[in-house]
Amino acid sequence: KPYTIYVDGTIEETVDPTSVDPTAISITSGKNITIKSVNSSGETKPVIQGDGNGRIIFASGTVVLEDLVLKGGNNTTSGGGIYVSYTGVLTMKNCTITDCNATNLGGGIYLTANATLIDCTFSGNTATNGKALYLQDGTLNVNGKIQSSTDDFYITTGKTITIQSPLSTDSSIVVTPSDYTVGTQILQTDSDVNLENEVNKFKVSDDKWLISSTGTLFSLEAQTNEASENVAIFTNIPAGSTVTVDASTLTNK
Numbered sequence: 001k002p003y004t005i006y007v008d009g010t011i012e013e014t015v016d017p018t019s020v021d022p023t024a025i026s027i028t029s030g031k032n033i034t035i036k037s038v039n040s041s042g043e044t045k046p047v048i049q050g051d052g053n054g055r056i057i058f059a060s061g062t063v064v065l066e067d068l069v070l071k072g073g074n075n076t077t078s079g080g081g082i083y084v085s086y087t088g089v090l091t092m093k094n095c096t097i098t099d100c101n102a103t104n105l106g107g108g109i110y111l112t113a114n115a116t117l118i119d120c121t122f123s124g125n126t127a128t129n130g131k132a133l134y135l136q137d138g139t140l141n142v143n144g145k146i147q148s149s150t151d152d153f154y155i156t157t158g159k160t161i162t163i164q165s166p167l168s169t170d171s172s173i174v175v176t177p178s179d180y181t182v183g184t185q186i187l188q189t190d191s192d193v194n195l196e197n198e199v200n201k202f203k204v205s206d207d208k209w210l211i212s213s214t215g216t217l218f219s220l221e222a223q224t225n226e227a228s229e230n231v232a233i234f235t236n237i238p239a240g241s242t243v244t245v246d247a248s249t250l251t252n253k
Contacts, residue, residue: 002032007068008039010047015054022054022075029087031061037068045069045096050081056100060085066093073100078134079110080125086137090115102127106134108151113137116164119144122151129176130154135161145171152176152205155186160215163189163198171201177217180209187215 013024025048027033037046050056050072057063057070059082073081081100084090092115097108107125109115111133117140122132132151133140140153140161145168152174155161161175177186187202189195196213204210204217212218 002034004034004036006036006038007046007048008037010049012049012051013056014051017053019054021058023056023058023083024048024050024054024073025057027057027059027061027063027088029060029085033061034064034066035068036064036066040067040094045094047071050074050100055079055081055083055102057082058085059083059088059090061087062089064091064093065095067095069096069098071097071099075101076103078102078105080106080127081108083110084113084115084138086112088113091118092116092120093118094120096121096123097125097132098122099124101125102130102134104128105130105136105154107131109133111135111138111140114139114141116141117143117146120146122148125151132174135159142167142173144168146173146201147171148173150174154178157184160185160188161202163187163193163195165190166193167198167201169201173202174205175202175211176205180206180217180219182217182219184217185215186211186217189215 015022015024045067047069048056052072052074055075056073070081080102081097100107105127107127108122125131132148132153134154136156141164143165149172154176157179195215199211199213202211208221210218
């Protein structure tokens, strides 16, 4: 049976730091829980505030988070804000994860199952790999406005980000692939989304690499080193634009 929990203001979570895996909220396998703001149209989102001694949410069941801020979670291994276990399913709508830390993987989210992000922001999170999110297994779907301009999404070998619907023009997602190999697939889309229109909303954390119009890794360094003549490489040009080169001028129309 699904349950919905409505929250308002700031909810301060306290955990026992001496427990095996300190977590404020555990949603076990078979459970279906929605946690959402009392007022979805309010300018100020409710805050679930961690105490810095444990992560905020562990999910091996189904969890939906709507119109919330998760702040101050911490874990000594993985998933400072949220850990989604193999049987879990996470949906986040209009949420912010900020100031969460994992010593190793996934400061904001550690993902080993399925997650869908809609209009979400990641900022000020820390981890050795994946400040915003670490995709170990499962699927990661993105929609709407996603911002992680300083926090990266770490993508393990064989995993991709699926763009389910066109992202807003001000989306900004930093990606760190574990496999820096030319041609490695990083992005894919549902059938009604034009991938060429979406790739300029993603940036690879290593600035020597780009994501091509087909969603695969492209090495700037390799192209330059292998060329016998000077090479001009153009980036962040919107799909459908025309670049005109004239001996002394470069115009983007």
